[in-house]
Amino acid sequence: MARRLPPLFALKAFEATARLGSVTRAAEELGRTHGAVSKQIRALQEHAGTALFDKAGTGLRLSRQGEELLPAVAQALDHLEHAWLRMLDEARAPSVHVACSATFAMRWLVPHLAGFYRRHPGMRVRLSMTSAREIRHQGADLVVAWDRQSYPERDQARAIRVADVAFGPVCAPDYPVSVKGRRLSCATRIVHEHTSRAWNVWQDNADRRITSKAELSFPHTHLCIEAALSGLGVALVERRMVHDDLLAGRLVAPAQFVPFADGLAIVPASERADSPAANAFIAWMIDELEGG
Structure with missing residues (x-):
């Protein structure tokens, strides 16, 4: 059975407008004209048979139907983006996506990362930020953390200790x-x-x-x-x-x-956490951290 879905750009226009609260800002982000984004939103509303936005002064706000639709659209676009970026990474070179705190990235990981590339010149590391307050894996394969109190018990149990x-x-x-x-x-x-x-x-x-x-x-x-x-x-x-x-x-x-006592650990966060690139990164981290 054929999928009953609206055009992808109409969904992107809806999500960007809802997130940014403005057709103008959505158009700037998407690289389209104001008119093109407005047209896609109108087409999506006509297809749905209901208004997804209400006028709020000079701006827009989500209608009840729009509020119900937005989380599903945002999640679907996030999954699609992560899968696409992962495919591009793998097409270019074996890669591992690592999430860590901004402080650890700036003050230790990035300054030491040249050592990983010297050891594994054919591999790539993609970085994104996470925090103790809000665990944002963002499609990461590995999460580096020392404060894991807010992590689910399953993640805490399978954390790989890499350093004191x-x-x-x-x-x-x-x-x-x-x-x-x-x-x-x-x-x-x-x-x-x-x-x-x-x-x-x-x-x-x-x-x-x-x-x-x-x-x-x-x-x-x-x-x-x-x-x-x-x-x-x-x-x-x-x-x-x-x-x-x-x-x-x-x-x-x-x-x-x-x-x-908890030490610094790497938490597997995806099915690719056991890939050759992920295992190479973990082994390098252990060696590099032992040296300071």
């Missing part, structure tokens, strides 16, 4: 910090909004306590590091993420780095 990790407090060299016995005192403690338990784990593992008059929170680790570099307070970060800053004297560690 050690976290410790860091701050600018001239930031006032008092260390007396087992207590570290400062004016401001910098907290990651979505992994705030890290400070408690550090205190337990280091057998130390930190006291502060205020807390400053950020949604990403690299923002916590930048805040520490700017002298805004004391941040708790993984040692590899600030290795160069400590060596250069841009940051200091007023107390020790201590291991966190």
Whole structure:
């Protein structure tokens, strides 16, 4: 039986307009004219026999029917895009799609990635970003993470440990910090909004306590590091993420780095997680992380 589907571009025009809230912005994203996008939306509504958008001032808002349709269309387009990009990657060269935090990508993975290409010149690595707050695989084959508390139990159980990790407090060299016995005192403690338990784990593992008059929170680790570099307070970060800053004297560690039991792991996220390219990436990560 033939599929009863509207034209693909009509669905793309609908999804882009709904997501961006504007035919003009949708046309810019799709590389079409305003008139072409409007025509496709009208054709889709005529085909459906119902309005998918209502007028809202000078803009548009989804009708009830449009709100019901949008999630299915967006998901279908996401799946189609991921499958298409994966096919293109495989057509060009064996590849692996890796998701990780922006901080890990910027401060460790990308600076070390040349080593992977030297070892495997015929393979390619595609990167996308994820976070502890929102696990966004985006079609990834492998997800790199050390805070996996929010991951499903199945993913936690099959995570492949690739390295030990050690976290410790860091701050600018001239930031006032008092260390007396087992207590570290400062004016401001910098907290990651979505992994705030890290400070408690550090205190337990280091057998130390930190006291502060205020807390400053950020949604990403690299923002916590930048805040520490700017002298805004004391941040708790993984040692590899600030290795160069400590060596250069841009940051200091007023107390020790201590291991966190979960370590850094790679979580398989697709059926291609056992491909030759994925296995090569995992093996390289283990070797590279052992070297620092």
